Amino acid sequence: MIRDSRLSGVLHGLLHMIGAGEPVTSEHLATAMATNPVVVRRVMAGLREQGLVRSEKGHGGGWTLARDPAAITLAEIYRAVGAPTIVAMSHRSENPGCLVEQAVNDALGDTFREVEALFLKRLGAVTLEALAKDFKRRLAKHRQTLKDQIHAAK
């Protein structure tokens, strides 16, 4: 299973950064990501190492995107977020000599790599910008819906 709870949280945060024209504090992001500032820093630190975001200290400091959202794909984010290899076989006993595991690996090793490659390829086809646009569209529609409901209630 893919560790997505993090991924979706991080995406929340990144979309916020796109929206804001200035650095966003960990505290602010913590609200958006439904967690707390220290966790935000921990997770964002991974993205920073991959050159996806920047952080600045002091007054007016916080987190900003380091690159054009159109040039950032979900694949990079997924990796930066600490992608556990999607499929990993049996490290239960850390027994590389186990003949059963060898047989399974021989039969499925390529499959594991293939599946992971497909997944990353698809993630690589979605840019942060595309996601942001889609999100904004949904947001606008959502607001319109709310407005309509208010009108209807009058």
Added chain:
Amino acid sequence: MIRDSRLSGVLHGLLHMIGAGEPVTSEHLATAMATNPVVVRRVMAGLREQGLVRSEKGHGGGWTLARDPAAITLAEIYRAVGAPTIVAMSHRSENPGCLVEQAVNDALGDTFREVEALFLKRLGAVTLEALAKDFKRRLAKHRQTLKDQIHAAK
């Protein structure tokens, strides 16, 4: 990440059943699977529900394969073992109304299904019998290697 620790343990157990001509006890399997009898029963219960194995009580009781190993694929075993959907997105807040998650789902929903389908397709191409044969080959080779080493040491 795929929950494989279980899968590889179960495969150990199933290969044992193929080898033995008689029912194998949970205690015996526990040794092969590096765990304990109760855990074995818990896990095997899932396989039994899928009609892959049978269990019998009393003297001479234990676990046996319910079907021809040539007709059992790793896909079935994987599913029976309690396959968590490979890719599942953000149930962090169980917030189906979240617009970010909606956007992600819209962008990647098909991908998730596609990746999972590929994985299961590949697992479905490997039968338990094929795995058992490969395992036996390795075992024979392994024994030969040990024998050679003993000869060389003389």
Added chain:
DNA sequence: CATCATGTAACATATGAAGTTACATGATAC
């Protein structure tokens, strides 16, 4: 130099998987 924000270590909590104990149920042997 006071304030604000990140960086990070150290610790606390929560969740779920795995292991364990205990006992009930059913099957076989004698």
Added chain:
DNA sequence: GTATCATGTAACTTCATATGTTACATGATG
């Protein structure tokens, strides 16, 4: 039939890991 063996299962106890929290150091800004 009853002693024994094996599964079935509930209840409980670890154990591992992700997450949350506190505390304080470091660096930047006004």
